[in-house]
Amino acid sequence: SRRCWTGSERQTDVLRYTSEERSLALQLCGWISRGPDIDVETFLRSLEQERYWERAAAVALFNLDIRRAIQILNRGAIDEKGDLNLNVVAMALSGYTDEKSSLWREMCSSLRLQLKNPYLCVMFAFLTSEPGCYDGVLYEASVAVRDRVAFACMFLNDTQVAPKHTASTLPPPPFISSMCFFIFLPSFFPQLPRYIDKLTSEMKDTGNLEGILLTGLTKDGVELMETYVDRTGDVQTASFCMLKAPSGDVLKDPRVQCWIENYRNLLDAWRFWHKRAEFDIHRGKLDPSSKPLAQVFVSCNFCGKSISYSCSAIPHQGRGFSQYGVSGSPTKSKVTSCPGCRKPLPRCALCLMNMGTPVSNCPGTGKADEKAGLTRENKLAQFNNWFTWCHNCRHGGHAGHMLSWFRDHTECPVSACTCKCMQLDTTGNLVPSDS
Numbered sequence: 001s002r003r004c005w006t007g008s009e010r011q012t013d014v015l016r017y018t019s020e021e022r023s024l025a026l027q028l029c030g031w032i033s034r035g036p037d038i039d040v041e042t043f044l045r046s047l048e049q050e051r052y053w054e055r056a057a058a059v060a061l062f063n064l065d066i067r068r069a070i071q072i073l074n075r076g077a078i079d080e081k082g083d084l085n086l087n088v089v090a091m092a093l094s095g096y097t098d099e100k101s102s103l104w105r106e107m108c109s110s111l112r113l114q115l116k117n118p119y120l121c122v123m124f125a126f127l128t129s130e131p132g133c134y135d136g137v138l139y140e141a142s143v144a145v146r147d148r149v150a151f152a153c154m155f156l157n158d159t160q161v162a163p164k165h166t167a168s169t170l171p172p173p174p175f176i177s178s179m180c181f182f183i184f185l186p187s188f189f190p191q192l193p194r195y196i197d198k199l200t201s202e203m204k205d206t207g208n209l210e211g212i213l214l215t216g217l218t219k220d221g222v223e224l225m226e227t228y229v230d231r232t233g234d235v236q237t238a239s240f241c242m243l244k245a246p247s248g249d250v251l252k253d254p255r256v257q258c259w260i261e262n263y264r265n266l267l268d269a270w271r272f273w274h275k276r277a278e279f280d281i282h283r284g285k286l287d288p289s290s291k292p293l294a295q296v297f298v299s300c301n302f303c304g305k306s307i308s309y310s311c312s313a314i315p316h317q318g319r320g321f322s323q324y325g326v327s328g329s330p331t332k333s334k335v336t337s338c339p340g341c342r343k344p345l346p347r348c349a350l351c352l353m354n355m356g357t358p359v360s361n362c363p364g365t366g367k368a369d370e371k372a373g374l375t376r377e378n379k380l381a382q383f384n385n386w387f388t389w390c391h392n393c394r395h396g397g398h399a400g401h402m403l404s405w406f407r408d409h410t411e412c413p414v415s416a417c418t419c420k421c422m423q424l425d426t427t428g429n430l431v432p433s434d435s
Contacts, residue, residue, distance in 0.1 A: 014064055015131060015155070022153045028213065029150040031059065038063070048072060051079060053086060054119035055147070061093075061123050062151055069123070070094055089120055096127055118142035132157075138195060145203065145210035149196070156191040207231045209241075217245035222253055235263040239279075243286045251287055269304035298355075298387075300338040301346070307338055346387070348397030349413045350405060355387045393419035 018038070026032045031040050040063050047056035053076025060069040073090035092111065097104050105128050112124040118140050125136030134155055138148055196214065203211025204220065207227030215221040225238050238259040245251055260283070267276035298307045336354040337344050345355035384403075389396025395414045396402065405413050406422040 016064070017154060017157060025153045026150050029146040029153075031150045044068070044072070048075065051076070053079070054117045055144075057089075058119040058123050059147070061126065062154065066093060066096060089115075089123075093123070093127075112136075132191070145199070145208070146213055148199070149213065152192055152195050156195060158190045158192040209237070212241070217242065217250060218247070219250070219253075221245075222250060222255060225259075226255055229259060235259045235266065239263045243283055248287075248289060251289075265305060268299060268306055271304065300340060300343065302343040303338060303341040305338065305340040307335070307340075307345070346389075346396070348387075348401055349395050350397050350401040353398075390419060390421040390424065392424055393417055393421065395419070395421070 023032065023038065026038065027034060031043050032038055033042060040059055044056050044060055047053075047059070053072055057069040057072040057076075060066075060072060070090045070093050073086040073093070077086040077090070092104075092108060095104050099105070108124045109128050112121050112128070115121050115124075122137045122140050122143055125140070126134065129136055132155075134151070137143070137151055140148070200211060200214045200220070202208075203214060204224045204227060207224060207230070209224075209228060211224050212221055215224050222242070225241065229235060229238050238256075242250060242253075242256045242259065245256075250256060264276055264279065267273070267279065299305060300307055335345070336356045347354055384398060384400025386399040387396060388399045388402055390412065393412055393414070395412050395417060397413070402413075410420055410422065411417070412419040412421050
């Protein structure tokens with residue numbers, strides 16, 4: 001449809017495209033609210049309240065309301081934190097003319113190159129552009145992506161445009177016809193889909209988060225987010241964004257899972273355990289299909305990373321506590337140092353062996369017991385290799401050693417420590433007897 005300018009003496013028709021799909025796109029860009037009418041007044045008022053004078057004036061101008069754009073610029077000029085140069089821009093807009101060879105066009109073209117604000121630049125680029133050729137607006141990188149997309153939805157065609165025929169009925173020579181075809185072919189293709197595809201590829205290559213508007217939380221969105229994470233290392237934003245994905249396939253993507261686990265480990269390393277727990281709760285609400293996450297783990301005293309998680313990523317080393325000598329099997333790999341920083345793990349207060357080293361001097365840990373079935377004694381032998389510590393004094397050791405010590409003592413086995421460890425434990429009276 002063709003619309004005339006509002007607030008201009010020259011009522012020149014401007015070709016603008018409308019459809020239900022375009023209106024929906026304008027809603028996603030935040031320009032209009034729900035409804036069949038394209039009314040940006042509410043959006044303009046919100047921009048004025050936030051003192052985004054240049055952007056508000058540009059949006060008003062793109063909606064062919066030049067008088068409204070001038071009013072916004074004048075208000076911005078008299079604002080306490082406004083720019084007095086906005087009055088000069090408003091004065092320039094008031095003299096708009098559509099004559100191609102006018103002095104106004106020549107002066108505005110040179111003025112546009114001197115302006116620093118991108119929205120003021122695209123305003124003059126729009127007024128001085130030929131119909132259908134708005135590259136000065138569409139490819140201004142400093143303008144928000146949502147504003148460029150909204151502009152494209154209003155002024156770019158999405159259907160194939162046929163060339164205009166001349167008055168002559170005689171067909172041109174074959175070679176001239178083919179030359180004209182190659183020269184004018186780009187203008188025949190739909191402009192809007194081609195621009196959106198090009199802009200989407202650009203957003204994915206640069207990792208610009210504004211491109212989520214075009215890709216959505218889909219596989220293309222994961223590729224965009226991957227470039228963003230590689231460039232910034234911001235796994236927090238990537239984790240929270242991908243949790244909003246409507247498709248379960250996106251959450252199952254190995255890259256998404258890697259970002260989430262790295263973010264959780266980062267919070268644990270910084271000792272933000274409450275924040276990590278809140279994130280786990282938030283994740284469980286948004287992704288009910290996710291398995292329950294481990295809430296207790298052993299962390300390194302030096303780097304703060306989870307030892308159990310780091311060890312689980314090492315291939316051919318079993319799972320869970322078997323890496324710390326729980327299973328008692330000689331074929332399982334034993335870890336006595338942090339896989340993250342390679343610092344030694346804590347030592348047992350009694351045998352002085354590093355955590356993860358299997359013990360053989362505790363009851364029920366002989367080879368004969370290992371070959372036996374899963375009897376009560378064999379299960380107790382596995383528990384003897386676990387590493388336990390007091391939450392008060394932070395001293396500990398192998399569970400079998402500590403239980404043997406506290407059968408005859410009440411204080412901590414570490415020298416100069418007077419902590420009554422077992423008395424602080426509510427299960428201290430449940431120590432199994434030798435019989």
